[in-house]
Amino acid sequence: MLKILVVDDNPINLKFLFYALRHDYDIEMAQDGDEALTKTLAKKYDMIILDLWMPKIDGAEITRQIRSLESNMNRATPIIFCTTSNADADKKRCYGFGANDYLVKPVQVNQLKERLSYYLG
Numbered sequence: 001m002l003k004i005l006v007v008d009d010n011p012i013n014l015k016f017l018f019y020a021l022r023h024d025y026d027i028e029m030a031q032d033g034d035e036a037l038t039k040t041l042a043k044k045y046d047m048i049i050l051d052l053w054m055p056k057i058d059g060a061e062i063t064r065q066i067r068s069l070e071s072n073m074n075r076a077t078p079i080i081f082c083t084t085s086n087a088d089a090d091k092k093r094c095y096g097f098g099a100n101d102y103l104v105k106p107v108q109v110n111q112l113k114e115r116l117s118y119y120l121g
Contacts, residue, residue: 001026002046002120007036007062008082009054013105017049017082020109025116033057040066045077046120052083052090059083060093067098078119082107
């Protein structure tokens with residue numbers, strides 16, 4: 001089963017995504033940027049779903065650091081943002097650091113599953 005890391009500081013959002021995706025994917029969760037980076041160093045994920053605004057390290061910076069680490073490993077894990085910000089500057093920053101996709105909350109489960117299917121096959 002494909003492994004997805006879901007990173008969001010809001011427990012309600014984590015539960016929503018866990019229950020929406022658990023039948024199709026192996027879901028692990030992190031509640032802040034430090035935890036997300038620790039997990040990505042310890043394990044390979046097939047997909048990462050990130051919130052932008054989180055404590056400690058925001059999602060864009062997490063993306064930048066993951067891409068930096070992955071360049072040494074010759075891989076690029078797909079990263080989808082699920083966030084409340086619809087600002088062009090935030091989208092540009094996330095894409096600039098290596099995000100593959102950007103969805104604005106509230107996210108429709110079918111829309112997210114379509115994106116996951118696109119990136120994961």
